Amino acid sequence: MVGVLRLSFLTSSIGRNALILLALRSVRPFQGRIKVQKTLYLANLCGWNCIRDYRYYNYGPYSDVVATELENFKRNNWVEETSSQTNENKIVHSYSITAQGQKVADSLAAKVDDERLIKRTMNLVKELYKFSSDDLEMMATIVFLRRSEPNLSDDALVRRVRELKLRFGEEQIRSNMRIFNILRDFGYNPPRLPPIAAGS
């Protein structure tokens, strides 16, 4: 908690840019826009709290500001974006931090001035990156819903995810509840909302 408050002392753009560049520095190249969005959503909850515009869309929590910052980074030549086509004819975007971006990332990390947080975040990003885009989508959705409705039991939470994500099976969703165990080791701030009464 202290870390979160201390970070809020930085202007939000400094913290946000530091976090995004840190993620792209942890995995090179970072493949997939959905993976970038979901990884940052989860990492932001582990001691950063500087990206505040996450809203729920088709693939789960999505930040328009993160998408805009990535565009800015490309224009500033801090990040290089390449795209390739998968066997299923999908376009996958990859992000690689440039030498200039690396220098900026170092300056920003120095401003964050919390070596433990930086290391922890890099490890979390590497850990999350091992999962598929679908898994990360489910994990981010699970965490988003738990934060929105903290009173949901695990079973009810799985049912809610299933309602929103019909293409995933119950077992798949249930196995991705492991995200809470993963995040626990990385300083996750649990939600503070009291339950909202269901039904009228």
Place this chain on the structure above:
Amino acid sequence: MTCSEEEIGELRKIGTAAVLLHDIGHGPFSHASESALDFDHEQVTKELIGKPPISTALTRHNLDPLSISRVLDGTADQRFVPLSQLVSSQLDVDRLDYLLRDAYFTGIGFGNVDLNRIISTMVLYEKDPLRGQAVNLYKARFSLESYVLTRHLMYQAVYFHKASRGAELLFRNVIKRVRTLKPKDEVPSELRFMAEEREPTASEIEALDDSLLYAQLWRWSKSDDSILSQLCKRILQRKLLKAIEIPPAKMGFMLDEGQKLVQSIAQDKGFDKDYFCTFDSPTDLPYQPYRPKEPDDERNVITNIFVLDSNGRPEEISRVSDVVESLSHTQYSYRLYCPKEIREDVNKALK
């Protein structure tokens, strides 16, 4: 999407409640207090909806607080998607309302939005991939073009105005200073969370208002801590920090050598570098200009504005409008804020 009269009535009722309640979680000075006091107004909104007196009022009108919350955070089921889109999207009732209202109250002449045309040409699209989403008929393209242009102009002239942003940064630095000092006797009970190093609860946010904070700024302006008192006096006497535009291409330099230069100038002139020299980014604002996302990006539906082409197919607005296409490439400058007393020296050093 075909709905019975009864279903339309229900959607209308839930939509009206969601729209009326969507911003009740705002704190004093609206968005300005959010990053300073460290809370999320959308979370506070949901929390307030879930407890009396709001929840009881909703229940009395046969409305489920949870359904309203789900519409607001976009997690309601498919039939409520158009409502979520109307409450929060690139063309939502909030934006349509605040653009007109802010233009009126700031006296700006170019803030007009062709509201009736945009609303009367809005239809629900019936086919994938935009099934159930609101899109506009082709004949609305000029009104949409004008709406995007208005957003761009309002963004630059009002929301990212250098003076209002300068005042906001000062306020943020006041809170930062108080949180660093943790002066228990100088913090009223309503702001106790700052001295206790925690985020405010929804009830604490609900209890705050502009007058309370203004009164507190006046008290802190008499603080023994010279940084705190200077920051507060600058807000109260409108001696705001001054902006220096930093082109995006120079931000890399600014975050490194540039900033060291600025900080040493500030220190030499007796200003604390951590409180009187601050960066501001165009993405720090809650109000953003319209930026179309690429077709393979997530959920184009809500992050893009769609218009039906002459064949009835949805097209993202920048593909049928040269004006919107051109605006979508605009790069907005970052800013460095510093006291007027050192602005000239800083400008010289950065050239």
